[in-house]
Amino acid sequence: MKGWPGEPDMEYDVLVADGEAAANAGKPITDVIFDFGNVLIYWDPAAALIPRYSQKTIDEFLDNDISGFYDVNDLMDGGMPTDEAIAVMRERTGDKWADILRYYMDNFRDSLTGIVPGARVLVNDLKAAGIGVWGLSNWEADVFHVAEEQCDILQLLDGKLVSGFVHLRKPHKDIYEAALKQFGIKAEGALFIDDKAMNIVGSNSAGIRGVRFQDPVKLRQLLIANGVDIPNVQ
Secondary structure (H helix, E strand, C coil): CECCCCCCCCCCCCEECCHHHHHHCCCCCCEEEECCECCCEEECHHHHHCCCCCHHHHHHHCEHHHHCHHHHHHHHHCCCCHHHHHHHHHHHHCHHHHHHHHHHHHCHHHHEEEECCCHHHHHHHHHHCCCEEEEEECCCHHHHHHHHHHCHHHHHCCEEEEHHHHCCCCCCHHHHHHHHHHHCCCHHHEEEEECCHHHHHHHHHCCCEEEECCCHHHHHHHHHHCCCCCCCCC
């Protein structure tokens, strides 16, 4: 199975306010919380592997049922150090995949392939409109400095919480509550943007409305339709 295990069905680019978040449906949006990977910046693990591995090997490495890559990635996102995670993979699925994980982590920089189109201007437009702009991401502590060095959009945010440093991880409710507390904001005015459906379910459990992101233009239009005063496309 390629990609993250356990993804529920959910439409892209629609506002979701289920469970605890239902009480906040229709309330003014005062703060937007962004995930990082494939929302603000592109993350493509295959891009780091191309110089050394065939497409067949890359496809197998990114198949969780074969290599366990996403399971181990979750462990690193939750605070497990790189060396320990590689040892776990070596024990679970063998030397081949553990050695590829080592190569991937050593060349992690190459997996960050650029800024998502429209993201930088959207962040700046939200800030100009008086909206708080925050970051909440699952990310390994050992390599987060790479993202900060390469992707200046992260420096535009009013604040950020990264899973690997706090040993909490989306989609669990406690990391959203920790973010609200750290940012000093309330769930009732917050909107969370993430490309993974499971993380929108998680945000809803903490009372935060969410949008499963895919299209930058649709996100801008959704924000405008929900009362956020930013420029529309012409």
